[in-house]
Amino acid sequence: xxxxxxxxxxxxxxxxxxxxxxxxxxxxxxxxxxxxxxxxxxxxxxxxxxxxxxxxxxxxxxxxxxxxxxxxxxxxxxxxxxxxxxxxxxxxxxxxxxxxxxxxxxxxxxxxxxxxxxxxxxxxxxxxxxxxxxxxxxxxxxxxxxxxxxxxxxxxxxxxxxxxxxxxxxxxxxxxxxxxxxxxxxxxxxxxxxxxxxxxxxxxxxxxxxxxxxxxxxxxxxxxxxxxxxxxxxxxxxxxxxxxxxxxxxxxxxxxxxxxxxxxxxxxxxxxxxxxxxxxxxxxxxxxxxx
Amino acid sequence: xxxxxxxxxxxxxxxxxxxxxxxxxxxxxxxxxxxxxxxxxxxxxxxxxxxxxxxxxxxxxxxxxxxxxxxxxxxxxxxxxxxxxxxxxxxxxxxxxxxxxxxxxxxxxxxxxxxxxxxxxxxxxxxxxxxxxxxxxxxxxxxxxxxxxxxxxxxxxxxxxxxxxxxxxxxxxxxxxxxxxxxxxxxxxxxxxxxxxxxxxxxxxxxxxxxxxxxxxxxxxxxxxxxxx
Numbered sequence: 001x002x003x004x005x006x007x008x009x010x011x012x013x014x015x016x017x018x019x020x021x022x023x024x025x026x027x028x029x030x031x032x033x034x035x036x037x038x039x040x041x042x043x044x045x046x047x048x049x050x051x052x053x054x055x056x057x058x059x060x061x062x063x064x065x066x067x068x069x070x071x072x073x074x075x076x077x078x079x080x081x082x083x084x085x086x087x088x089x090x091x092x093x094x095x096x097x098x099x100x101x102x103x104x105x106x107x108x109x110x111x112x113x114x115x116x117x118x119x120x121x122x123x124x125x126x127x128x129x130x131x132x133x134x135x136x137x138x139x140x141x142x143x144x145x146x147x148x149x150x151x152x153x154x155x156x157x158x159x160x161x162x163x164x165x166x167x168x169x170x171x172x173x174x175x176x177x178x179x180x181x182x183x184x185x186x187x188x189x190x191x192x193x194x195x196x197x198x199x200x201x202x203x204x205x206x207x208x209x210x211x212x213x214x215x216x217x218x219x220x221x222x223x224x225x226x227x228x229x230x231x232x233x234x235x236x237x238x239x240x241x242x243x244x245x246x247x248x249x250x251x252x253x254x255x256x257x258x259x260x261x262x263x264x265x266x267x268x269x270x271x272x273x274x275x276x277x278x279x280x281x282x283x284x285x286x287x288x289x290x291x
Numbered sequence: 292x293x294x295x296x297x298x299x300x301x302x303x304x305x306x307x308x309x310x311x312x313x314x315x316x317x318x319x320x321x322x323x324x325x326x327x328x329x330x331x332x333x334x335x336x337x338x339x340x341x342x343x344x345x346x347x348x349x350x351x352x353x354x355x356x357x358x359x360x361x362x363x364x365x366x367x368x369x370x371x372x373x374x375x376x377x378x379x380x381x382x383x384x385x386x387x388x389x390x391x392x393x394x395x396x397x398x399x400x401x402x403x404x405x406x407x408x409x410x411x412x413x414x415x416x417x418x419x420x421x422x423x424x425x426x427x428x429x430x431x432x433x434x435x436x437x438x439x440x441x442x443x444x445x446x447x448x449x450x451x452x453x454x455x456x457x458x459x460x461x462x463x464x465x466x467x468x469x470x471x472x473x474x475x476x477x478x479x480x481x482x483x484x485x486x487x488x489x490x491x492x493x494x495x496x497x498x499x500x501x502x503x504x505x506x507x508x509x510x511x512x513x514x515x516x517x518x519x520x
Contacts, residue, residue: 005411005419005437007340007429018340025343043375113502114495115458117473122491125480129487205357212359216464216473223362236369244358244366251357 050235054242059229067225068246074139074211074221078146079204085147086154091189093159096180104155111152117213119145124217138219142211150207157199161192166270191269198262205251212247222246299489302479311475312497318388318460318471322395323453329396330403337408348404355401360394364465367394384470391463395456402452410445411437415520443516450509454502472497 010018040046053059092104111119123141131137165188173183215224226243230236303309336348355363367390371377379389414437422432461473468474476494480487 004338004340005414005416006338006433008423010340014340021339021341022343025341025347029343029347040375045374109503110495110499113458113499113506115461115473115498117461117464118476118491118494118498121473121477121480122487125484125487125491129484209357209359209361212361213462215361215365216477223359223365227365230369235374237366237374240362240366240370244362247359247362248354248357252353255357 045237050233050238053229053233053235054238059233059239063225063229064222064243064246067220067222070139070219070225071208071211071221074142074146074214074219075204075207077143078150078207078211081143081147082149082151082154082203082207083200085151086158089151089155090158090162091184093155094162094184108152108155111148112156114149116145116149116210117216119148120213120217138214138217141217142214142219142221146207146210149210150203153203153206154196154200157196157203158189158192161196162188164195165191169270194265194269197265198258201254201258201261205254208247208250208254295486295489299486299493302483302486302490303493306475306479307470308472308475308493308497311470311472312501314388314468314471315457315460315463316501318391318395318463318468319453319457321392322399322460323456325392325396326399326403326452326456329400331407333400333404334407334411337404338411352401352404355398356405358398360398360459360462361465363398364391364394364462367391368466387467388463391460391466391468394466395460395463399452399456399459402455403449406448406452407441407445409448410443411441413444413518414440440518443513443518446509446516447513450505450513453509454505457501457505458498 008014037046044050089104089108092100093108095101095104120141123144124137127134127137127140131140134140162184169187169191170183173187174180178186211221212223214221215227218224222243226239230239233239333348333351336344337352339345368387371393372386372390378386379393380386418436418440419432422436427435461471463471464473464477472494476490479490483490
């Protein structure tokens with residue numbers, strides 16, 4: 001372990017204690033894992049009758065892969081849409097005009113306070129009234145709700161990205177004769193966008209996770225596909241594990257990309273790159289600079 | 292307009308909207324309590340010098356944080372209750388409620404852990420070095436110098452986690468807690484589509500009223516207690 005705030009470099013006695021703790025911790029961890037496996041086995045949950053269908057081609061070809069495609073489709077539309085929405089409202093909150101700033105502020109704060117699921121349910125109902133002929137209402141509701149929520153988060157990222165820049169950046173722009181708006185667009189925003197790129201990749205994790213909420217309004221995404229599989233095969237624990245593993249792999253990959261980006265980009269901007277925390281919360285933490 | 296409002300008012304009574312919000316507040320309270328305990332333990336594991344504990348903590352956080360909460364909630368009902376036949380209470384209602392609380396807690400514990408860890412990370416190394424230099428050993432240094440600063444740094448992220456937990460308590464809908472807000476709103480909209488906007492405005496406003504004070508309070512606290520560096 002590198003230098004830490006809490007611990008000194010260990011001497012021989014501390015090293016012996018650490019080693020003993022390490023062995024004990026490993027034994028306990030393995031013990032818990034074995035106990036869980038024994039319990040699962042006792043309930044018959046490890047039998048191949050239940051796990052076999054999870055690995056069958058039929059399950060993936062007809063259910064899980066089409067579900068995954070729908071999940072990714074909703075996430076892709078949502079992330080592009082929320083980027084546009086976030087840029088617009090982020091700039092609105094930085095506007096020189098107080099009314100614009102105020103309206104954008106109230107709208108963004110409202111969207112951040114309302115649970116995504118409530119928005120999905122509302123838009124599903126709304127599209128049922130407005131677009132009676134459209135068959136893909138659940139998809140639309142999922143995408144619109146995700147855009148509004150994540151867009152408002154990105155709007156905050158834009159605002160904090162600009163706020164985190166050293167003051168001299170804007171002042172230098174003004175000194176060379178740019179107006180406030182020009183300095184924002186040609187000096188502050190480009191650097192802020194670079195700084196928030198990692199946080200936006202982390203935001204895709206949030207979008208992917210929240211797209212699974214679509215299941216509640218009947219959108220045929222990955223979790224819904226899994227539910228159809230286990231209601232036929234009677235193996236909910238196994239199928240849900242497989243579905244979760246797919247999500248975890250995708251999200252871990254995205255997190256790694258975000259982390260690499262943040263390291264790569266730190267020389268490209270005057271602000272510290274932001275990394276999201278993956279819970280959809282609006283205040284991204286400055287990565288790397290304060291550790 | 293008056294007809295609309297009085298119609299909406301009678302809906303509020305018929306569907307027990309206040310009761311639904313009370314359910315979400317209870318889900319949030321118990322979920323937050325368990326998540327705080329579990330998350331603190333995980334954070335201690337992740338900052339300890341013992342490699343195997345660090346590994347366990349990191350694995351837990353990386354798995355739980357990257358799983359959609361909807362899957363965890365579905366798993367609590369279909370995996371833990373249906374498949375493993377683990378029952379947390381005698382009646383259906385409190386069983387689903389407790390399963391949902393556990394689901395919320397295990398998910399948000401990962402974020403509590405990361406919040407506390409980021410609080411520890413805000414303390415500069417020089418603080419520990421200065422503590423050693425004036426002769427404090429591990430426990431006094433942790434108690435007097437490091438942890439007070441770490442807790443202050445953790446307030447803002449912990450507040451965000453609490454807000455997320457409150458909003459995420461609606462996902463209890465996926466754990467068959469059908470009397471909470473999202474499910475109540477869904478039923479109300481299905482049977483009274485002409486009150487669509489009013490119903491949504493009411494529930495959205497309820498969450499705004501609940502969320503904004505938490506946000507204001509934690510921002511105020513974290514700024515008031517912020518360590519000037």
